[in-house]
Amino acid sequence: MTVAHPVTGAVGSSSRPRRRLQAPGLPWILPALVLGGGLIYYCIGYTGFLSTLNWDGASPDPQSVGLRNYTNLANDRLFWSALLHTALFFVVTFVLQTTIGVIFAVIMHSRIKLAVVYKVIIFVPVVLAPAIMAPVFRQIFAADGQFNWVLDHLGLGFLAQPWIGQESTALPVIMSITIWQWTGLTFVLYYAAMSQIDQSLIEAARIDGAGNIRTLVSIIWPELRGTTIALGILSAIGALKTFDIPWLVTVGGPNNSTQFLGTYIYQMTIQLAHVGYGAALSIVLLVIALVMAILLQVAARERAPRD
């Protein structure tokens, strides 16, 4: 779980007038560069090299194959479907989390009883490890699990099915677990953003006769743009990093229907020992993540005339 992401992207590069008086700073940033940058760039470089090999991870003389891993990748149906799952997963989880998060934040700003209890319940999943919750969700969505039990008692027993055991429902299960886990964070961010909204704006809308829904859609929602963009970037990167939940709940199955790039790379590299191919997949994943982050940042800046 890396929730963290530089959505603000603020780099205060104010050039200071008396720069010469400042002591040299390179030694100060060196540890961070060595640890953060060094280790990571070393790994990326190493992965790049591995991606040109046909190697099982153990044999002493791996065979160099140039860019063949990459050309194979373009024709790999599983790679493209993993990418498609990631895109679908991002759209669905982002839209639902945003919707629930905003509604919940508005309600919590509206003088409601037991607000603290609600807040704790919705935020607790954020701090729990996906790896620990995975067996719980396997149990809940099993054919004889609690989810079907609830459906049964709501009179919806005809909807009961083996949720994680069939292709059509496995991906939605993975999505719902992710939504369960991250809505708390979305909510807290929107909650904080809403307390910054100028109350006179809302009062003016009310005087003009706007109802609750109208105020939410026309006044509150546009004021939350910054937060929404931030969360969008966060979810997009998060979707590309997805590993724990699909791996532990469905192992990418059934029939690869919950295969993500992370799980596919893990299977290729560790289980099937196609280390070279796994490395090529890693590099592609990295490039996609970088390009995406840059595009989203640029788009966010261009569309922000007022900020």
Added chain:
Amino acid sequence: MFEVRSRRSKVLLQLLATALVLPYLFPLIAMVQGSFAGAGWGNYQAVIAVPGFFQFFLNSAIIAAGVIVLVYVVTMLAAYGFAKLHIRFREVYFWMLLACLTLPEVVLLTPLFTTTQAIGLYNTYWAVILPLAALQVPFAVLLTRNFINGLPEEMFEAARVDGASSLRGFLYLVIPLTRPIAAAVLIFTLIGAWNDYLMPLVFLQSQDMQTITLVPQFFVGEFSNDQTKILASAVLTAIPEIVAYLCLQGLFERGLSAGAIK
């Protein structure tokens, strides 16, 4: 935000909130209820009786502590350097660090695997601590740098005029003044390290080194898929996290959302 005057709409809003929150509560209830199925407390006794169960907690704590110390030291030094000292090509270095934020963990697997084996770090705490810290540092530096940039320049100027070295400036100005942001860094680093699954999975082979995120998997083997005991172990491993959150609610919420708020 919503204006609810009439009694009826107040009740409606409360009902809506309850309906929204129930699906979030449901898995937690299912977890606790499932852990008591069959043998009741016996499930918990069986889990606790497994030799080395508490070792998992200890290992997670050691790794989290290691990551936090490393991230804190490295971040404070670098953020100060970036924000207040003279560095040629400063922004180039900074963006090099920031680019690492998009990095998925899985990309690190093979290189780290072969390298840790070659230098003898495989199956040691360091094999997990170092990459986890490396993954957290870029974001921590971004946050802390922004924070230090916001501190008044005059203060540092005055310290310099009074003859304080940059080391003294760091010790007597930066360290005390950055406490609020340090708390945020501490929390998200803690959560990131404590909850990580992939690194311990790949780099910690012997069972007495493994972390709590590997507990469910361990119990699948130990209890040959007895779900009730696996759920009991899930409850036991979730408790410290929930207690920590309840004790430090504000800190957790601020720390984890620091990513999106400036």
